[in-house]
Amino acid sequence: TQTQLVTRLWSGYTNSTPQLLRLIDAYLAAVMLSGAIQFVYVLLVGTFPYNSFLSGFIASVGAFILAANLRMQLNGANEFYSLSPEGAFAEFIFCSLVFYGFVVNFLG
Amino acid sequence: MGASTAADAVWLRVVILVAIGVLSISSRLFSVIRFESVIHEFDPWFNYRSTMQLVEKGFYEFLNWFDDFSWYPLGRVVGGTVYPGIMITAGAAHWIMNKLNFPVDIRNVCVFLAPFFSAFTAVACYLLTTEIKDASAGLLAAAFIGIAPGYISRSVAGSYDNEGIAIFLLMITFYFWLKALKLGSSFYGGLTALFYFYMVSAWGGYVFIINLIPLHAFALLLMGRFTPRLYVAYSTFYVIGTLSSMQIPFVGFQPTRTSEHMAALGIFGLLQIIAFIEMIRSHLSANQFQSLFQGLILSIFLVGFAALVALTFGGYIAPWTGRFYSLWDTGYAKKYIPIIASVSEHQPTAWPAFFFDLQLLMPLFPAGIYFCFQELRDEHVFIIIYAVTGSYFAGVMVRLMLTLTPCVCIASAFAISKVLDVYLAPPKEVLNDEPEEETAATKPGDKAPERPKTILYGIKDFDSRLAVIVPISVVLVLFAWHCTWVTSSAYSSPSIVLASQNRDGSQHIIDDFREAYYWLRQNSEPDDKILSWWDYGYQITGMANRTVLVDNNTWNNTHIATVGKAMSCSEDVSYEIMKRHDVKFVLVIFGAVLGYSGDDINKFLWMVRIGEGVYPNDVSERSFFTDRGEYRVDDQATPTMKNSVMYKTSYYRFAELYGPNGNPYDRVRNQPIPKKAINLHTMDEAFTSENFIVRIYQVKDLDNLGRSLNAAASFGKSKRKKRASVKVAATRKARDDDDE
Numbered sequence: 001t002q003t004q005l006v007t008r009l010w011s012g013y014t015n016s017t018p019q020l021l022r023l024i025d026a027y028l029a030a031v032m033l034s035g036a037i038q039f040v041y042v043l044l045v046g047t048f049p050y051n052s053f054l055s056g057f058i059a060s061v062g063a064f065i066l067a068a069n070l071r072m073q074l075n076g077a078n079e080f081y082s083l084s085p086e087g088a089f090a091e092f093i094f095c096s097l098v099f100y101g102f103v104v105n106f107l108g
Numbered sequence: 109m110g111a112s113t114a115a116d117a118v119w120l121r122v123v124i125l126v127a128i129g130v131l132s133i134s135s136r137l138f139s140v141i142r143f144e145s146v147i148h149e150f151d152p153w154f155n156y157r158s159t160m161q162l163v164e165k166g167f168y169e170f171l172n173w174f175d176d177f178s179w180y181p182l183g184r185v186v187g188g189t190v191y192p193g194i195m196i197t198a199g200a201a202h203w204i205m206n207k208l209n210f211p212v213d214i215r216n217v218c219v220f221l222a223p224f225f226s227a228f229t230a231v232a233c234y235l236l237t238t239e240i241k242d243a244s245a246g247l248l249a250a251a252f253i254g255i256a257p258g259y260i261s262r263s264v265a266g267s268y269d270n271e272g273i274a275i276f277l278l279m280i281t282f283y284f285w286l287k288a289l290k291l292g293s294s295f296y297g298g299l300t301a302l303f304y305f306y307m308v309s310a311w312g313g314y315v316f317i318i319n320l321i322p323l324h325a326f327a328l329l330l331m332g333r334f335t336p337r338l339y340v341a342y343s344t345f346y347v348i349g350t351l352s353s354m355q356i357p358f359v360g361f362q363p364t365r366t367s368e369h370m371a372a373l374g375i376f377g378l379l380q381i382i383a384f385i386e387m388i389r390s391h392l393s394a395n396q397f398q399s400l401f402q403g404l405i406l407s408i409f410l411v412g413f414a415a416l417v418a419l420t421f422g423g424y425i426a427p428w429t430g431r432f433y434s435l436w437d438t439g440y441a442k443k444y445i446p447i448i449a450s451v452s453e454h455q456p457t458a459w460p461a462f463f464f465d466l467q468l469l470m471p472l473f474p475a476g477i478y479f480c481f482q483e484l485r486d487e488h489v490f491i492i493i494y495a496v497t498g499s500y501f502a503g504v505m506v507r508l509m510l511t512l513t514p515c516v517c518i519a520s521a522f523a524i525s526k527v528l529d530v531y532l533a534p535p536k537e538v539l540n541d542e543p544e545e546e547t548a549a550t551k552p553g554d555k556a557p558e559r560p561k562t563i564l565y566g567i568k569d570f571d572s573r574l575a576v577i578v579p580i581s582v583v584l585v586l587f588a589w590h591c592t593w594v595t596s597s598a599y600s601s602p603s604i605v606l607a608s609q610n611r612d613g614s615q616h617i618i619d620d621f622r623e624a625y626y627w628l629r630q631n632s633e634p635d636d637k638i639l640s641w642w643d644y645g646y647q648i649t650g651m652a653n654r655t656v657l658v659d660n661n662t663w664n665n666t667h668i669a670t671v672g673k674a675m676s677c678s679e680d681v682s683y684e685i686m687k688r689h690d691v692k693f694v695l696v697i698f699g700a701v702l703g704y705s706g707d708d709i710n711k712f713l714w715m716v717r718i719g720e721g722v723y724p725n726d727v728s729e730r731s732f733f734t735d736r737g738e739y740r741v742d743d744q745a746t747p748t749m750k751n752s753v754m755y756k757t758s759y760y761r762f763a764e765l766y767g768p769n770g771n772p773y774d775r776v777r778n779q780p781i782p783k784k785a786i787n788l789h790t791m792d793e794a795f796t797s798e799n800f801i802v803r804i805y806q807v808k809d810l811d812n813l814g815r816s817l818n819a820a821a822s823f824g825k826s827k828r829k830k831r832a833s834v835k836v837a838a839t840r841k842a843r844d845d846d847d848e
Contacts (some may be wrong), residue, residue, distance in 0.1 A: 005392070012391035050361060054354065062347040068383070069294045069344060072336040077390065080292045080337065091295040095344055098298050102351045 024071045028064055035060030055106040062099045066092055117243075124247050125234060129227035132254030135592060136223040138600035140265045143617075145219045148602040150643060150660050152268035153650035156218050158186055159195040159268075163202055163214050170195070171357070177649045179667060180637050180657045180689060188357040189663065193277075193310025194270050197221065222263040222272030229514070230254040232279035237518050239286045240480075240487050241525060249521035253279075257594040258465035258513035264600055271510055274311035279514055281307055282494075285321055285345065286487045292337025297344030304345070305352035308359055315368045315432065316511060318353075320497060321345065322375040324490045329375075329382065333486065339383045346376045366426040370416050381408050435504050446721060447662050450714040453507035462502075464594060465509055468587040469520040476519025479526050495519060524580065531576045604647065606704065606801075618702065621647065624802030627795045628652035628693065636692035641675065641708055641715060642668050644695065657689055665722070672719030675754045676712070676727050680818060682753045683790040686807050694791060694805040698758045701765065701800040703775035709741060710776065712754050742779040757805055760786050760793060765800070789821030 017025070038057050047053050073080055073088035080088075139148070147156045162170040171187040178184050202217045230250040238246035253259060262271040281303040288296035308314040325342045328334065350363045350372070363369040385405060389397050419425045427433075434441035434448055438456065441448040448454055462470050477495050480488040494515045502512035601607065606618040628638065629652045637655045638648050645659020658668045670689075674682040686694070699707035708715075712732075719727040731748040734740055741755070749755055763772040763783045772781040791805040811820045 009388060009391055016391065051354075054361070054364065055351070058347065058351050062351065065343040065347045066294065069297075069340045072340055072383075073292065073294070075336075078292075078336040081290070083291070083293065088294075091293060091298075095294050095298040095348065098302065099348050099351070102348065102355060106351060106355060 021071055021075060024067055024074070027067050028071070031060050031063045031067065035064065049108065051106055051108045055103050055108070059100070059103045062103070063096075066095050066099065069095075121243055121247065125231060125250060128230050128247075128250045128254045131251075132226045132230050133223040135255055135595055136226060136260060136264045138264070138596050139602050140219065142600065142615075143602055143605055143607070145216055146266055146602055146604065147215070147218060147268050147650075148264070148266040148604065149269070150603075150646050151270075152218075152266070153646040154660065155194055155268050155270070156215070157646075157650045158190065158192075159198050159218055160214055161186075162195050162199040167196075167199075177653075177655045178645060178659045178661075179664065180655050182664065182667065184661065184663075188360075189661065191270055191308075191310055191312060191356070191358055193306060193308075194221070194268070194273055196309070197273055198268070218268040219266045222267050222269070223265050225273045225276045226254065226259065226263045229259070229276040229279055232276055232283055233514060233517060236279055236283040236286065237521055239283065239290065240491060240518065241522055244528070245521045245525035248525050249518045252469060252517035252521055253514055255588060255591040255595075256466060256469065256513050256517055257591055257599060258509050258516070260591070260595045261465065261599040262510050264595070266602055270311040271313075274307060274313055275510065275514060277303055277307035277310055278313070278317065278511065281317055282490070285324075285341065286490060288341035288345065289337060289486055292335070292340045294340050294344040297341045298348055300341075300345045301348035301352060304349040305355070308353040309356050313511060314353070316497075316501075318349070318363075318369055318372050320494060322372045323497070324493050325375050325379065326371075327489055327493055328486060329378065331489070334379075334382055334386065336383070338486075339379055342379055343376065346372055362426075365424075367420060367428050368432060370420075370425060374412060374416060377412050378409060381405065435501060438504055445665075446714060446717045447665055447668065450711075450718070454505055457503055457506050457509060461506065461509065464598075466513065466516055467590045468583050469516045472520035472523045473516045474519075476521070476523035479522055480519065491515065491518060491522075524584075527576065527580065531573045604651075618799055618801070620797035620799050620801035622651060624695070624795060624797045624804060625651035627797075628654055628695075628804065631795070632693060637690050638693045638695055639671060639674065639686060639689070639691040640695040641671065641697075641711060643711070644697065648695065654693075657691070665718070669719050669722035672715035672717075673723050673727055675708075676716045676719050676732075676752050678751045679753055679756065679788065679790045680816070681726065683807070683817060686790075687810070691807050693794060694753070694757060694807060696754065696757045696803050696805075698762075698800055698803050699776050700758070700762065700774040700781075704799075704801055705776050707758075707776060707801070708754060709758055712752075713739065715754070740779060741774055741777050741781065743782040756786050756788055757791070757803060760788055760803070760805075762786075762800075787821065787825070789817045 035057060038053070038060060042053050042057075070088055070092045072078055073083055073091070074085055083091075147153055158170070158173070161173055165173075170192070173186040175184045175186045198214070198217050198221050201221065202212065202214050205212050205217070230253055233253040234243075234246040234250035236246075237249035259275060262269065263275070281300055284296050284300040284303060287293070288300055304314065304317055307317060321342070325338060328338055350369075353359050353363055354361060363372075382405070416425070420427060428436075430441065430445045430448060434445070434454070441454065466473075473495070477492055480491050480495075498508075498512040498515045501508040604621050606620075608616045608618060610616050625648060628636075628648070632638075632652075632654060634653075635655065637657065638652070639657050640648060642658040642660060642662060645656045645661075648654060648656050649659065658664075658671050662668060670685060674685040677685075697704075697707045698709070699705060700709070713729070716727055716729050716732055720729050728748075731746055732739065732752075734744055734746055738744075740746075741749070741759070745755070759781055762781055763785065766772045772783060773779075774781050788805070789808075791807050793803070794806040795804040796802070808817060811817055813820070815823070
């Protein structure tokens, strides 16, 4: 029944998720993959330039988080007070600018 | 309250806030008006000195500054061991004013920074309380925090310390956090993180934020209040905040490696899991969800928690540092780290201190928390958690009263404004015709016919609301009075200048510290090294501009213990230490003449304890006590005490002060001092200030003939040892040993 549940989950997801959110989900998956690759690499090689590892890895985590925020804000099912899709996107851009500024500064 | 339109209310608020700002600045100026515009205390002197470095040399030089004026043989990498926020703030203010052709001395910028930031704190408190209740409670909170002595004590003019700007940053960070949580806005989450970054750069107390916000989020999760808004606010704050906090060199990789930051990481992970599960839940029916995820959340949480614990015990995550650990285990510091316990601010708080610092707010505080429980929206949960943790920490440590004060102000404002809401509301029958009672009062002729009169008789006719409003107004006035009195009498003295009153009430200023420091500045070589207890390190480098061995940044306990040993051993032992460290001058603070109790003899036991912690063979605390366990300086003092460098340098020629027939008397210890002259053979008295508070000794060079200084001194002194007999030499040898 577990596989049954998973297929049901998948079908539920494909049926009910709009195009825009699926786009974001694809981006989330890609970012997560990049984070996983970096982490595996660190496990294999070691953490010598620790700040570079941290900034790279946190860049993945942060990109994931910021996109997940956007997804939540765009998702019609969630209630957000007085936030238009354009507003949500502007917030995304603001946070990304701040965040990647710190990432680049920390890269070393 | 008197505004007829919303626009008028806004103007009124602005005017009140400006007035509160002016009040909070001006109530912090007592010490500047009474004395002068100087930097107070100890720590601010270092901040001041590094700000001057920043202003003179520029930002990059400041970041890479290696200070060879402190911790003499070692030096200090200032850029990597300091929270640079306050220096950069003052430097920026100085730069802006100079760009505007308003050339202000950097000293004045530093002196007046804290009062100005206290005005900003009032505004931040207003905003925060407005989120919690409404603007009228906000104004009350702003007025409270503007004059509450608990905060003034750390932010008077001249107190150029990290806390001056940190409380503003604390409040504004919390405000943006609540805002982000309410709106689910990642923009405000980003702002929270940016101000958190500023806070990290300003004060070590940022750890409070990075534990309080996760605690709040966790409480909301436990209350079943997970919302996408919580996810957005917290995740944005955590990711940007953590990355940005690591940019501060002093913090470095700590957010990934120390236990203080692990709560935030744990809650971050937990939120991800819960958000993911919520998403899956939306695609499944409740029944299917149950079967798929029964216990999954719990097991993931437990595994994550176990992983954190395992990493801590495995040594990958550093355990709590002593400073934070001593907050939990309150006996820890006294037992293992005397240097933490030796600071007077690290003692537990007594009850009167709460009342002294907060007066009216103290009884109102629990009432405000009660009202928070009654409403219990997300932001009220935050205030409750802040109140509980803040109260605990303020109870454990005196200096943490500072972080409790804003919370007390907010909760009390909440309580008072709740009461005033009820008792200042227009009576029910007036509500129908005009919204405001004040307009009714100004134009009574227009309104009178419309009002449906309910006729009351006897005691009911009396407007009972007055019975509540009048006492409240009275206690508020008394509160303002108390605050002003406390600020004026207790918290407005610059500790570098001592004030006493003459018989006629006029003020007598005792300025021995600056006298002595300035003597050092002018009469010693620029590369001379000064040995003193660590308390005076910052002031000596700041005012005398000379190199010291240890200072208030107590990062190297061994080095401090070496100084403690040099102070508590006999002259010959400490001479060796001093020569090894190139010490030219020894500076001691001595209050027995004037009755200044914060002198080095009273601190001496801490020097002994800290010295004993590292050199248990050379220093023993027990030998400084008499057989009956008393700490004495009179003729019953132990030989170890009498032979210690600290005792000798303090009381050197003290008896002469009282003339041949006088009775030398220590006004701090209240003990008579033996008249027998003290012989110093390894150092010369170089300077003693007017009231004997600061005594400076110059360490002698090695003897030209290669004798020990003890032998050289006794050769120069005593006539009767001219007979060169073996027997006398032997007794002399024996006496030398005795001296040690």
